[in-house]
Amino acid sequence: ALITLRQLLDHAAEHGYGVPAFNINNMEQGLAIMQAAKATGSPVILQASRGARSYAGDIMLRHMVVALSEMYPDNHIVLHQDHGNNDATCLSAIRHGFTSVMMDGSLHEDMKTPADFDYNVEITARVTKAAHAVGASVEGELGVLGSLETGEAGEEDGSGAVGKLSHDQLLTDPDQAVEFVMATRCDALAIACGTSHGAYKFSRKPDGDILSMETIRRINEKLPNTHLVMHGSSSVPQALQDLINANGGEMPQTYGVPVEEIERGIKMGVRKVNIDTDCRMAMTGQFRKIATDKPAEFDPRKFLIPAMKELEDLCRDRFERFGTAGQA
Ligand code: G3H
Numbered sequence: 001a002l003i004t005l006r007q008l009l010d011h012a013a014e015h016g017y018g019v020p021a022f023n024i025n026n027m028e029q030g031l032a033i034m035q036a037a038k039a040t041g042s043p044v045i046l047q048a049s050r051g052a053r054s055y056a057g058d059i060m061l062r063h064m065v066v067a068l069s070e071m072y073p074d075n076h077i078v079l080h081q082d083h084g085n086n087d088a089t090c091l092s093a094i095r096h097g098f099t100s101v102m103m104d105g106s107l108h109e110d111m112k113t114p115a116d117f118d119y120n121v122e123i124t125a126r127v128t129k130a131a132h133a134v135g136a137s138v139e140g141e142l143g144v145l146g147s148l149e150t151g152e153a154g155e156e157d158g159s160g161a162v163g164k165l166s167h168d169q170l171l172t173d174p175d176q177a178v179e180f181v182m183a184t185r186c187d188a189l190a191i192a193c194g195t196s197h198g199a200y201k202f203s204r205k206p207d208g209d210i211l212s213m214e215t216i217r218r219i220n221e222k223l224p225n226t227h228l229v230m231h232g233s234s235s236v237p238q239a240l241q242d243l244i245n246a247n248g249g250e251m252p253q254t255y256g257v258p259v260e261e262i263e264r265g266i267k268m269g270v271r272k273v274n275i276d277t278d279c280r281m282a283m284t285g286q287f288r289k290i291a292t293d294k295p296a297e298f299d300p301r302k303f304l305i306p307a308m309k310e311l312e313d314l315c316r317d318r319f320e321r322f323g324t325a326g327q328a
């Protein structure tokens, strides 16, 4: 059944687990993620970006997720808007059946210009009031996602700031976080701790200088009852980089967020873990492998079936390691 983010994360906090939020824009991703959720007995957050909504269409997305909830009646599902950029995006998502929205007021509507604290509080509080009036949940974000190594936001994926960012912007301030949650009444808070969107997060395996789990610890100390959200949480597994590159890909060597760091985060109040890049890489790795191994193949299903299997395996691993397994 579809439930709200608040319902799911309250349960996760009570039982001390984290929930992966996987991005979806098509049927095969939905089936693979839900197959993993069923196999492990996990609840799940399915999230759609603005780009995903325009790719699949709001009507298709809603019917798809309703269909998945009928096919997998034993798994609780949250349908969440990822990185809403203004009131209209968030409210139209709710009208289309989303049970939760992210109002990302850390950036202006263009999703490129960092916004100031007052703008962020005002728009997030307004969206939260409207969403709560109709029973939907809201995730806010304080801090700008970007690399502590380069000061850059990462991939241009519709949710990356432009220009050089300072450490002040790149690490959420714990006192401001308290003020933000009190003023907005949001249900979950996305924080910045050195992760960024896309595959190119770190030039080496991250340590505390470039991935600040300490920031999460400090925020959790001041906000023990707030559900924290980690964006940019793909691990960019070496095996998937190798699979892609062994089959004609040209991805430069890169490092993501180690799963053990996410496990540490979950112990410090992280409840929602956003993962898109790993899912993309899992499917693409198999597309490339089939194209290499069977150059005469032209039935899309022969590409999609192994791609779904690779994605399912990835999701199962995250459900197990985040403690989501068995909590459906
Ligand atoms: O936050 C970004 C997500 O990875 C979604 O990306 O806008 O390309 O769908 P997208």
Ligand code: 13P
Pocket (backbone or CB within 6 Å): 023, 082, 083, 196, 197, 198, 199, 230, 231, 232, 233, 234, 235, 274, 275, 276, 277, 278
């Ligand atoms: P990744 O690019 O690390 O998968 O992050 C996804 C994300 O934060 C979506 O909001």
Ligand code: NA
Pocket (backbone or CB within 6 Å): 104, 106, 107, 141, 142, 143, 144, 145
């Ligand atoms: Na941000």
Ligand code: ZN
Pocket (backbone or CB within 6 Å): 083, 159, 197, 231, 232, 274
């Ligand atoms: Zn994000």
